[in-house]
Amino acid sequence: MKPLKVALLGCGVVGSQVIRLMHEQAADLTARVGAPLELAGVAVRRLGRKRDVEVDPALLTTDAESLVTRDDVDIVIEVIGGIEPARTLIVSALSKGKSVVTANKALLAEDGGTLHEAARTGNGDLYFEASVAGAIPLLRPLRESLAGDHVKRVLGIVNGTTNYILDKMDSSGASFTDALEEAQTLGYAEADPTADVEGFDAAAKAAILAGLAFHSRVTAAEVHREGITEITATDVASAKAMGYVIKLLAICARSDDGRSVGVRVHPAMIPRSHPLAGVREAYNAVFVEAESAGQLMFYGKGAGGAPTASAVLGDLVAVARNRLAGTRGPEESTYAERVVHPMGETVTRCHVALDVADKPGVLARVADLFAKHDVSIQTVRQEGHGDDAQLVIVTHRATDAALTATMEGLRELDIVRAVASVMRVEGDDD
Amino acid sequence: MKPLKVALLGCGVVGSQVIRLMHEQAADLTARVGAPLELAGVAVRRLGRKRDVEVDPALLTTDAESLVTRDDVDIVIEVIGGIEPARTLIVSALSKGKSVVTANKALLAEDGGTLHEAARTGNGDLYFEASVAGAIPLLRPLRESLAGDHVKRVLGIVNGTTNYILDKMDSSGASFTDALEEAQTLGYAEADPTADVEGFDAAAKAAILAGLAFHSRVTAAEVHREGITEITATDVASAKAMGYVIKLLAICARSDDGRSVGVRVHPAMIPRSHPLAGVREAYNAVFVEAESAGQLMFYGKGAGGAPTASAVLGDLVAVARNRLAGTRGPEESTYAERVVHPMGETVTRCHVALDVADKPGVLARVADLFAKHDVSIQTVRQEGHGDDAQLVIVTHRATDAALTATMEGLRELDIVRAVASVMRVEGDDD
Numbered sequence: 044m045k046p047l048k049v050a051l052l053g054c055g056v057v058g059s060q061v062i063r064l065m066h067e068q069a070a071d072l073t074a075r076v077g078a079p080l081e082l083a084g085v086a087v088r089r090l091g092r093k094r095d096v097e098v099d100p101a102l103l104t105t106d107a108e109s110l111v112t113r114d115d116v117d118i119v120i121e122v123i124g125g126i127e128p129a130r131t132l133i134v135s136a137l138s139k140g141k142s143v144v145t146a147n148k149a150l151l152a153e154d155g156g157t158l159h160e161a162a163r164t165g166n167g168d169l170y171f172e173a174s175v176a177g178a179i180p181l182l183r184p185l186r187e188s189l190a191g192d193h194v195k196r197v198l199g200i201v202n203g204t205t206n207y208i209l210d211k212m213d214s215s216g217a218s219f220t221d222a223l224e225e226a227q228t229l230g231y232a233e234a235d236p237t238a239d240v241e242g243f244d245a246a247a248k249a250a251i252l253a254g255l256a257f258h259s260r261v262t263a264a265e266v267h268r269e270g271i272t273e274i275t276a277t278d279v280a281s282a283k284a285m286g287y288v289i290k291l292l293a294i295c296a297r298s299d300d301g302r303s304v305g306v307r308v309h310p311a312m313i314p315r316s317h318p319l320a321g322v323r324e325a326y327n328a329v330f331v332e333a334e335s336a337g338q339l340m341f342y343g344k345g346a347g348g349a350p351t352a353s354a355v356l357g358d359l360v361a362v363a364r365n366r367l368a369g370t371r372g373p374e375e376s377t378y379a380e381r382v383v384h385p386m387g388e389t390v391t392r393c394h395v396a397l398d399v400a401d402k403p404g405v406l407a408r409v410a411d412l413f414a415k416h417d418v419s420i421q422t423v424r425q426e427g428h429g430d431d432a433q434l435v436i437v438t439h440r441a442t443d444a445a446l447t448a449t450m451e452g453l454r455e456l457d458i459v460r461a462v463a464s465v466m467r468v469e470g471d472d473d
Numbered sequence: 474m475k476p477l478k479v480a481l482l483g484c485g486v487v488g489s490q491v492i493r494l495m496h497e498q499a500a501d502l503t504a505r506v507g508a509p510l511e512l513a514g515v516a517v518r519r520l521g522r523k524r525d526v527e528v529d530p531a532l533l534t535t536d537a538e539s540l541v542t543r544d545d546v547d548i549v550i551e552v553i554g555g556i557e558p559a560r561t562l563i564v565s566a567l568s569k570g571k572s573v574v575t576a577n578k579a580l581l582a583e584d585g586g587t588l589h590e591a592a593r594t595g596n597g598d599l600y601f602e603a604s605v606a607g608a609i610p611l612l613r614p615l616r617e618s619l620a621g622d623h624v625k626r627v628l629g630i631v632n633g634t635t636n637y638i639l640d641k642m643d644s645s646g647a648s649f650t651d652a653l654e655e656a657q658t659l660g661y662a663e664a665d666p667t668a669d670v671e672g673f674d675a676a677a678k679a680a681i682l683a684g685l686a687f688h689s690r691v692t693a694a695e696v697h698r699e700g701i702t703e704i705t706a707t708d709v710a711s712a713k714a715m716g717y718v719i720k721l722l723a724i725c726a727r728s729d730d731g732r733s734v735g736v737r738v739h740p741a742m743i744p745r746s747h748p749l750a751g752v753r754e755a756y757n758a759v760f761v762e763a764e765s766a767g768q769l770m771f772y773g774k775g776a777g778g779a780p781t782a783s784a785v786l787g788d789l790v791a792v793a794r795n796r797l798a799g800t801r802g803p804e805e806s807t808y809a810e811r812v813v814h815p816m817g818e819t820v821t822r823c824h825v826a827l828d829v830a831d832k833p834g835v836l837a838r839v840a841d842l843f844a845k846h847d848v849s850i851q852t853v854r855q856e857g858h859g860d861d862a863q864l865v866i867v868t869h870r871a872t873d874a875a876l877t878a879t880m881e882g883l884r885e886l887d888i889v890r891a892v893a894s895v896m897r898v899e900g901d902d903d
Binding site: 060064068071072074075172178179180183184187188189190191192193258318321333334335336337338339340341342343344347349350352353354355356357358359360361364368369370371373376378379 | 490494498501502504505602608609610613614617618619620621622623688748751763764765766767768769770771772773774777779780782783784785786787788789790791794795798799800801803806808809
């Protein structure tokens with residue numbers, strides 16, 4: 044049986060695991076694909092560097108462009124990350140009729156359309172299971188298993204770094220800074236943690252998930268994004284006291300009329316009884332609500348060399364089988380053409396803690412302001428007395444615009460000394 | 474675009490939901506498939522019966538055999554269940570080159586080989602996502618997403634009825650009989666609950682999961698099966714006191730040398746911190762451990778008309794796309810040809826409660842018996858005194874044969890008045 048030739052772009056944490064597994068599992072991969080998979084070349088930045096895996100030096104090249112367009116190459120695996128040169132290389136490969144497997148969430152979320160278009164033109168496959176939630180089989184279920192259902196909402200913990208930090212803050216009472224430092228020491232956070240803690244990584248994944256779940260094209264720029272850097276130990280403790288836990292969530296939800304979608308990444312309080320609340324350390328989990336299937340959850344490792352390589356190899360087997368059968372997997376499905384609505388139109392709930400003057404009539408004036416903005420209050424609790432008096436309010440569902448306007452109004456009320464904390468509440472039926 | 478014609482076998486709980494969804498979601502299905510799906514006929518047992526869904530009477534027929542072999546039919550959906558006439562009809566359809574979507578776990582687990590062979594000969598697809606864990610996308614992830622990985626173990630709650638019963642016993646202290654009665658009243662258990670409570674349903678699913686996970690053919694007859702009818706309120710309370718919960722588990726595990734697999738269904742104690750412990754009511758969840766991916770979990774509704782129909786429709790879209798593209802999905806993969814080893818070779822742990830005589834030397838003699846069978850003890854605790862004295866022992870990992878021999882030996886010891894309970898312990902690293 045003629046082998047299928049595979050070009051690998053990148054030989055870092057994931058790439059080296061891909062090479063190791065292709066080698067160690069060669070016999071199984073051959074049996075599962077129906078033909079051997081042969082490594083045709085590995086594009087790296089520097090030839091001499093020490094690597095985590097043994098690679099035949101003859102396979103290494105710094106000329107990625109020549110590698111991906113080589114006539115004998117059937118499949119290209121891209122694990123470099125970032126926008127360029129990844130985009131140019133993937134488009135070159137697809138245009139030449141190769142199939143591509145990529146883990147590149149940033150590129151897919153910024154310019155997925157260009158890649159899908161190139162796949163269509165070249166008649167090859169573009170698979171990207173590893174781009175969201177690492178090892179967790181999630182994209183294939185969304186684009187295939189649920190193809191006969193209507194997804195209503197996707198609610199996920201898709202960034203392991205921030206989940207590790209928030210979990211530490213929750214379990215040990217640590218501050219954000221201390222928890223981040225611990226995550227960095229343990230290798231869960233990078234030296235520059237911006238992409239994770241500011242929610243950029245999760246936003247890219249949210250865009251990809253929303254596109255698949257709602258059969259539309261969504262880019263990272265359309266995702267409302269808030270990070271976790273402002274979360275204090277007090278916020279975490281106060282959530283805990285109320286039976287909630289704070290998680291950084293990626294939320295993609297269809298509007299009630301089904302015509303638009305809201306896509307957002309922000310910290311939120313969820314009840315401790317929610318399946319996502321039990322997701323500890325750097326694990327990822329994605330909760331999907333579909334009309335017929337009901338509630339589904341997918342849980343596993345969202346990052347790391349071997350878990351990501353597992354997802355890459357699953358895709359590799361699929362695109363290799365497709366090539367042997369002379370066919371392609373499902374294309375990008377954007378027929379529904381739903382638009383992303385502004386954050387203000389998103390319906391959510393709020394938990395707010397107000398430092399107030401402890402005198403009669405305060406609650407009435409605060410309640411009046413909520414009513415003026417058409418925001419209905421679910422619970423209100425007064426804590427402390429005198430200068431320590433605090434009102435803790437949880438609202439019913441309202442548009443984010445109304446909630447934001449209410450918060451602005453509260454800041455201007457003379458009886459409110461400070462809005463101590465504001466946090467959205469999710470995963471709790473109103 | 475020429476429509477693809479679909480024949481439906483069965484119009485019960487699942488079938489009527491399939492009809493409803495095909496109708497309600499016609500536009501979406503057309504967009505996702507690339508051609509309309511048209512219901513060509515519905516085979517039922519009795520024509521006049523009242524149904525949960527409106528069906529054009531002209532579509533109804535009692536002649537299923539003629540329907541599935543009709544030249545204009547492209548795809549057959551089988552939701553009758555049971556061995557015959559389902560097997561004959563599916564084989565007829567596949568032999569005629571149709572693709573088949575089925576939810577029939579009993580048939581797949583008893584004689585899947587015949588169906589897969591017919592699919593191969595007829596060059597059609599055989600998809601069966603709905604046969605295990607209802608709406609949860611599980612089979613496609615196992616056979617496709619993890620195709621580049623090595624599954625080590627599958628540990629699942631795959632029967633909603635028994636999970637509902639055990640959950641009630643755990644949360645309310647009810648007896649098995651009372652919990653079963655409640656499940657029957659609420660429609661979670663059938664009037665004759667044998668298939669569920671004796672583990673037959675879970676055993677069929679375990680056989681299907683083991684076959685997919687380990688690329689081998691496994692039948693229900695090869696699955697070691699124990700039901701939950703002997704579980705007492707005392708067992709449940711005693712597990713609870715130790716931080717465990719009793720679940721009916723389907724466990725498929727590769728042997729250490731990788732050459733054989735153990736496939737079993739039995740009640741087991743799992744730690745409350747295990748992700749499966751939190752699976753409440755009639756929900757299903759399946760925990761998968763793979764070499765590279767690590768620990769994964771899939772959670773959702775395991776039964777019910779609409780959830781099962783969601784899985785059926787996902788498969789319908791896939792096989793319809795394949796037909797349009799003139800291709801087939803992945804075939805049965807049994808190349809690894811692993812055999813199922815006897816239960817005695819399975820490695821597990823045991824929790825055992827012994828009513829003993831409260832006198833010096835008892836523990837020494839009990840410990841000696843464990844040692845003689847090469848079973849090492851992890852913890853031992855004495856409870857009560859005098860005639861109420863009980864030894865509660867948890868073992869380290871040992872073969873089931875050694876554990877069984879130890880239990881038999883204990884029953885013969887004169888200082889042991891009774892072996893009050895024996896339960897395997899899973900999901901806890903030794």
